[in-house]
Amino acid sequence: MSLKIAVVAPSSVPFVRGGAENLWWGLVESLNARADVAAELIKIPSPERNLEEIIHSYVDFARLDLLHFDQVISTKYPAWMISHPNHVIYMQHKLRGLYDTYPRHLPTTIPAKHQFPRELQSLHDFLLKPPDSRESLPEIVQILLAFLAWKDRLPPEWYAFPGAISRSIVHLLDAVGQSTPGVNRHCAISQTVANRAEYFPLQTVVEVFYHPTALQGLRTGQQQYFFTASRLDKPKRIDLIIRAWLAAEVSYPLYIAGNGPCEVDWRALAQGNPNIVFLGYVTDKQLAHYYADALAVIFVPEQEDYGLITLEAMLAGKPVITTSDAGGVTELVKHGENGWVAEPGVTALAQALKTCAASPTLAATFGATGKNWAEKVSWEALHDFLIVGLRKKLVVINTFSVYPPVSGGQLRIYHLYRWLARVWNVVLVTLVPASHASESITIAPGLQEIRIAKSHAYEKHEHQLSQKLGVSSGDIAALLYHEDIPEWGNAIKAATATANWVVLSHPYGYAALRSVYSGGFCYEAHNMEFDLKQGMLSSQGKPQRYRHELAVVEQAERACVQESTQIITCTAADRNRLIEYYGVVGKGTVIPNGVDIEGIPFISTHQRRAKHPKRLRVLFMGSLHLPNIHALEYILSIAEQCSNLDFVIAGSVCHAVNTQTSLPHNLTLLNVVSDEDKLGLLGNCDISLNPMAAGSGSNLKVLEAAASGQLIVSTRFGARGGVLMEGRDYIAQELEEIPTFLCELTSQQLLSYADVVDSAYQQIKQHSDWKALAEDFKMALQPLNTMGSTLLT
Structure with missing residues (x-):
C-alpha cells in the first residue's frame, strides 16, 4: 500500500516561479515516480501585500484538514500552520522582511497593554509571550480576526506592514505553527537557514539536508562567457556583478538571464556595453543551454537561503564565483576547489573574474570537482531523509540506557547513532532498572530508545552475581539471566523483524539477541571484553570465584566476532587483538571514539x-x-x-x-x-x-x-x-x-x-568529529544492505 504524502505550500499572489516552486514540483514529481508513494502538491493562494492578507493566509492553512494523508511536508510560511500528527517542516525561509531583513529603523516594541482595547488585551499577552503549543490556536485566530475588525478605530501604524505589531503577529503565528508537539521534525535546506535567529523554537535540533534541482538537461559544453541567472531585484546584487565585470576588463562577455523590478536601472548601469547581454526570461531548456557554455557562473546574492543556481552550475560542470556573504551559496562553493569566494566588493570580485578568465583550464578543473559532488545530491536521498516510512531501519541492542549520555559508552552510542539517525530510523533497545517503567522515547530526531525495565527476578540474580564477583556485573548478568526479562526478548524480536541492519553494541546482549533473531548483525566492540573482564575479576580474588563467568564472556565475545558480518572497534589495538585471539580474517573496521566539536x-x-x-x-x-x-x-x-x-x-x-x-x-x-x-x-x-x-x-x-x-x-x-x-x-x-x-x-x-x-x-x-566518524560507520555498514542509503549532510 502506497504512502500518501501531501506537500503543502503557499501560492504567491501575483504568481512568481522561483526556487521554492522548483523544490515543491520536483519533490512531488519524483515521489510519484515511485511505486511506494502517492504524493500531491496542495497550494492555497497566499497574498502578502498587507497585514490583513497575511493573517487570512495563516488562518486558511490553520483550517486545512489533511488527515487523509499519511504525512505532510511544509517548507514555507504560512503552510506550517497545518495541523497533522506526522508533520515535517523542511524550511526554506520565513517571511524575511519581518525577521532577518526587518528594517533597522522600524520599531520592534509593541504598545503597552493598557493601550489595547479591553477586547484585545489578550492579544497583547499572546504577542508578548507566544505559547509553545497549538492548544491556544483557536483563541488566537479569533482575537486576530477581531483585531482586523478594529482597524478603523485604532492608530494606522498598528497595522503597518512591516511594523512592530505585524512583526509580532507573524512571530506569534510562526511560534504556534512550529511548536514541537505539532511538528515531528524540524529540518532546513541549508545551515544558513538553520542558523538564523528566531527561525526555529529554542533548543530544537534542526536537521540540514541539501535538496536537488528539478531542472533537466544540464550538461558541460564550451567556455564562451560568464553567466548569471536570477530574478532581477535588489537582494540578488546583479549590479555588483556588472560593476565587477566592467572593472575586470575581461574578454569573456557577461550574460544575464531573468527579469524583475531592477532591470531598467541595471541596463542603464551596463551603459549599452554590447558584451553585457540581458537575456530576459529564459525557458528551462534555454537555461540548461546557457549553463552548458559558460566559463563560470557568477552568483552573489546577499545571505541567500540556499541558491539552486549554485547546484545547477555545478551539475553543468561549471565553477561558481560568489562572495563571502552569500549565505547558503558558500556552503556549496569551496574557494580554490570548485570555485572562487571573494569579499563582497567590486575590486575583490573583479579579481576573481580576472583569475578565472586567465585560467580556463583551472576553471574546468573546478567545474569537474563541483560536478562530482553535486551528482550525489538526489531526489532519492531527499525522499529517504524526509519521508519517515521510506527510511531504512537500524536496530541497536545494548544492555544499558543511553540517554542522557554521561559515561563513555553512552556518549559513543548516542553521538554515533544520532548522526546516523539523520538518514536512517535508528532504534536502540536497552535495559533500565526495575524501578523504572518500560517506555519508548525519542532522544534525538530519528533516534528512538526502547527502554525495557529489568524484572525483579533478574535484578536479584544481578545483585547476587555482583556480590560473588566483587565488581558490578550487570553486563555479565545479561548473558546469564536474559530469560528473566522476557519483555526484552519480545522488544528485540519486534524491532529486528523489520530492520535493514542490526548492531550488537557490546557482547552482553548476544544471548538475548540470538534467542529471537538468527540473521546477520554487526558487532560493535567497545573493548576487548575478555581481556578487560579478566583484569577486573582477577583483582578480586582467586580464579575459581569467576572462572565460569569469565568463560561465558569469552564464549559470547567469540560468537560475536565469528558470527558477525562486520566488526567495529574503537582502536586498531582492539581490532588486532580480537582478530588474533578469536581467529577471524577479512573483517574489522576501526571507528575511533569522537567528540562533539560544535x-x-x-x-x-x-x-x-x-x-x-x-x-x-x-x-x-x-x-x-x-x-x-x-x-x-x-x-x-x-x-x-x-x-x-x-x-x-x-x-x-x-x-x-x-x-x-x-x-x-x-x-x-x-x-x-x-x-x-x-x-x-x-x-x-x-x-x-x-x-x-x-x-x-x-x-x-x-x-x-x-x-x-x-x-x-x-x-x-x-x-x-x-x-x-x-x-x-x-x-x-x-x-x-x-x-x-x-x-x-x-x-x-x-x-x-x-x-x-x-x-x-x-x-x-x-x-x-562525531559527524565524520558516523559517516565512516555508515560506509562500514553499507555493504551489509544492498538497498543502500543516503548521504549525511
Whole structure:
C-alpha cells in the first residue's frame, strides 16, 4: 500500500516561479515516480501585500484538514500552520522582511497593554509571550480576526506592514505553527537557514539536508562567457556583478538571464556595453543551454537561503564565483576547489573574474570537482531523509540506557547513532532498572530508545552475581539471566523483524539477541571484553570465584566476532587483538571514539589564565568503572603532595569513595554533573589528568579535554587510540612521574604548553568529529544492505 504524502505550500499572489516552486514540483514529481508513494502538491493562494492578507493566509492553512494523508511536508510560511500528527517542516525561509531583513529603523516594541482595547488585551499577552503549543490556536485566530475588525478605530501604524505589531503577529503565528508537539521534525535546506535567529523554537535540533534541482538537461559544453541567472531585484546584487565585470576588463562577455523590478536601472548601469547581454526570461531548456557554455557562473546574492543556481552550475560542470556573504551559496562553493569566494566588493570580485578568465583550464578543473559532488545530491536521498516510512531501519541492542549520555559508552552510542539517525530510523533497545517503567522515547530526531525495565527476578540474580564477583556485573548478568526479562526478548524480536541492519553494541546482549533473531548483525566492540573482564575479576580474588563467568564472556565475545558480518572497534589495538585471539580474517573496521566539536567551546590556555589567574585546577572525570576507580584512588594518594593545585573529580566514579573518608583539602568530589556543568568544568579547569593504567578501547575524556583547550597530562596507556601524539598534543607522564611534574607546574609553565594545547585541538577537530566518524560507520555498514542509503549532510 502506497504512502500518501501531501506537500503543502503557499501560492504567491501575483504568481512568481522561483526556487521554492522548483523544490515543491520536483519533490512531488519524483515521489510519484515511485511505486511506494502517492504524493500531491496542495497550494492555497497566499497574498502578502498587507497585514490583513497575511493573517487570512495563516488562518486558511490553520483550517486545512489533511488527515487523509499519511504525512505532510511544509517548507514555507504560512503552510506550517497545518495541523497533522506526522508533520515535517523542511524550511526554506520565513517571511524575511519581518525577521532577518526587518528594517533597522522600524520599531520592534509593541504598545503597552493598557493601550489595547479591553477586547484585545489578550492579544497583547499572546504577542508578548507566544505559547509553545497549538492548544491556544483557536483563541488566537479569533482575537486576530477581531483585531482586523478594529482597524478603523485604532492608530494606522498598528497595522503597518512591516511594523512592530505585524512583526509580532507573524512571530506569534510562526511560534504556534512550529511548536514541537505539532511538528515531528524540524529540518532546513541549508545551515544558513538553520542558523538564523528566531527561525526555529529554542533548543530544537534542526536537521540540514541539501535538496536537488528539478531542472533537466544540464550538461558541460564550451567556455564562451560568464553567466548569471536570477530574478532581477535588489537582494540578488546583479549590479555588483556588472560593476565587477566592467572593472575586470575581461574578454569573456557577461550574460544575464531573468527579469524583475531592477532591470531598467541595471541596463542603464551596463551603459549599452554590447558584451553585457540581458537575456530576459529564459525557458528551462534555454537555461540548461546557457549553463552548458559558460566559463563560470557568477552568483552573489546577499545571505541567500540556499541558491539552486549554485547546484545547477555545478551539475553543468561549471565553477561558481560568489562572495563571502552569500549565505547558503558558500556552503556549496569551496574557494580554490570548485570555485572562487571573494569579499563582497567590486575590486575583490573583479579579481576573481580576472583569475578565472586567465585560467580556463583551472576553471574546468573546478567545474569537474563541483560536478562530482553535486551528482550525489538526489531526489532519492531527499525522499529517504524526509519521508519517515521510506527510511531504512537500524536496530541497536545494548544492555544499558543511553540517554542522557554521561559515561563513555553512552556518549559513543548516542553521538554515533544520532548522526546516523539523520538518514536512517535508528532504534536502540536497552535495559533500565526495575524501578523504572518500560517506555519508548525519542532522544534525538530519528533516534528512538526502547527502554525495557529489568524484572525483579533478574535484578536479584544481578545483585547476587555482583556480590560473588566483587565488581558490578550487570553486563555479565545479561548473558546469564536474559530469560528473566522476557519483555526484552519480545522488544528485540519486534524491532529486528523489520530492520535493514542490526548492531550488537557490546557482547552482553548476544544471548538475548540470538534467542529471537538468527540473521546477520554487526558487532560493535567497545573493548576487548575478555581481556578487560579478566583484569577486573582477577583483582578480586582467586580464579575459581569467576572462572565460569569469565568463560561465558569469552564464549559470547567469540560468537560475536565469528558470527558477525562486520566488526567495529574503537582502536586498531582492539581490532588486532580480537582478530588474533578469536581467529577471524577479512573483517574489522576501526571507528575511533569522537567528540562533539560544535558542542564544546574551545578556550585557549591564555584565556583560561586571564580568567582564573591564581591556582591551577586539575580535572578528572569518569564513570564507576574499575579502571577509573583505580585512577581516582591514585589521585587521592597524590593530591596532598601537590598542594599547589586544586583537584576536581566528576562523574559516577565519585561513588567509589567512602562517605566517611577524609578527603585532601585541595580535592573536591562533584559526583554526576549536568551537561551544562560539565562544559563549565571543561572551560574552568586548566589541566585534564588521566592516570589510567588499565582498560580497553579509548578514553573519551581525553578527546573532550582536547576539544575544550585543557592541557592533557596522561599516561601513555591513557592516551591510547592513535589520535594524540605525546609531546606534540599531550604531556606523557607515567604514574610514578606525575606527582613531580604536577608539583613543579606553575601558571607560567602552563602558558609554555599553549602550542601543545592548540595542536591537540587541531588533531581532534580533524580526526575525531562525531559527524565524520558516523559517516565512516555508515560506509562500514553499507555493504551489509544492498538497498543502500543516503548521504549525511
